[in-house]
Amino acid sequence: MAATTPAVELEVDGRTVRVSNPERPYFPARGLTKLDVVEFFVAVADGVLGALRDRPTTLERWPRGVFEGAVMATRSDSHGDAFYQKRVPQGAPGYVETARIAFPSGRTADEVCPTELAVVAWAANLGTITFHPWPVTREDVEAPDQLRIDLDPQPGTDFADAARVAPHVREILHEMGMEGWPKTSGGRGVHVFVPIEPRWSFTQARRATIALGRELERRLPDEVTIKWWKEERGQKIFVDYNQMARDRTIASAYSIRANPRATVSTPVTWEELPDVEPDDFDVTTVPARFAQVGDLYAPLVAGAGPRFSLEPLLELADRDEAEHGAGDLPYPPEYPKMPGEPKRVQPSKDRDRPKDDAGA
Template structure:
């Protein structure tokens, strides 16, 4: 039996475009009921509708840059996989750019520049969108400094909020203006718009410098320890998210979690007492209509990472050097042994 299909008319800057959507009634989030007329769960068609509504702020934050698609063929209960390269049959309204990965290998990667391309990604069963920090015009130089505040066991979202406020002070002292969003899960993502003058390794060093400064000020609340066994009940400052081809869920991207939470930009004065679980695929359209997009003007006044890099050099002079890279990376210059401390002691 042929799969059920519908044709959606999507408004692009170039004009209306028809995009086919197969299995529109497939339930993506079975447990996302709100007691409304759609209380059978959120379907693929409803997800496509969501992205048409939020297309402008979504593209403002995630468009014109390489993006990895996290796809789930049968909804959030199925196994997910990442799709970076344009698959066979990708339509011509979905753009691509050649990027260089950490191994030195080069390959085209998907770029989303119009609403129809986002709906196509939904047709490909994408739930989570993971954009790079650099634009398609120069994929080697980030336009954002990104820091992931990741609650560890024994901590919660309120602890991440306290860390975020402290981090904001540090970044402002470094002459950067931070913006913030929920991760869609338990943590927070802090972004600073920056001029694209440095490559990823430099930006990583700037993030490490900021994280170390925050750790000095809040040693009981945050940690830069890469190894989980050393983090304790603290918020982990995930400096490795600043690396090339390391991404986090984009602004207004849903998460593959039971209540269909969305990674949501917020104002700083919203943070205290915030419940990130209330930002969902069903609630975000009304939020945008009521309060607008807190990130609408984020890229208007990018800063520079010079001050943070001077902090990095200061710390290197004081004996604080490179930190571990993710396991899939090649061995990097100056990197300490890539082995967890307890195993190193046994050896």
């Protein structure tokens, strides 16, 4: 382990943020330190704060950096090298504001709710490299203001496949009178965020995402799947509809991902999406790009830009159910049983399941 180095203080929009052990290797394969990570977030200030401002945010913390063999703590094993912080850390400065959210279990927590850049820099000093904001603001934590579409490549597919599918998502959105903004996930996937009017519930937003996923699957049956069970997905792009379930979050724009390359989840234009690669965007390259193109996700900032209605997608969901009997789909295993949800049984283990049941 590297020797401890003296702390440094950064002036961040009028606040003094202390960076302890600034030379600690955070991405040793790239020669990047903790201070490099904090300075990265300051360099993309408007973008990262725009993605987080007034949103309850889970912190993905890697306090010893991303090193070979590092593992994430889990529900069953808390002895990992990294962890998700859902409650505001003890000893947080007075300028760190919070928002109270409710988990599917009914328990509540006060999560960090960034309102200024110093909060981001402070969290980065704690080892936060990825920020996971809820698709709500603290003004109303029960009403999503973003629809988040996660195109997740399954084994045998990659980023290029997700990027090829994404324009078809946009085509469907346009037919519904909506617009979406793409970004790299920082890994193999593509995210499309859609700003929506904050007057629907999580259940409705998830239902709208399922409807969009089903329509995409109908148009691209050989390339897209909305099957929840991995054994049914095949070599396709999975539309992860459960990312719109309560307490499920997606890495924010300008978050760093926990891989040796220190890639960054980066907004791109629809025109450039087919030609980019995830490795194009990392801690060393994104600041210059940001200085050149600005924040392509500015329309997603809470309270800015257009807000679209979910009604066309919810009407599509109603038609799917009326004409095809296509109702709800399984929730993640830790969620309570939901009204109208099919049973959560792996298809290969479900003795009562008809052989011709497509599950979607």
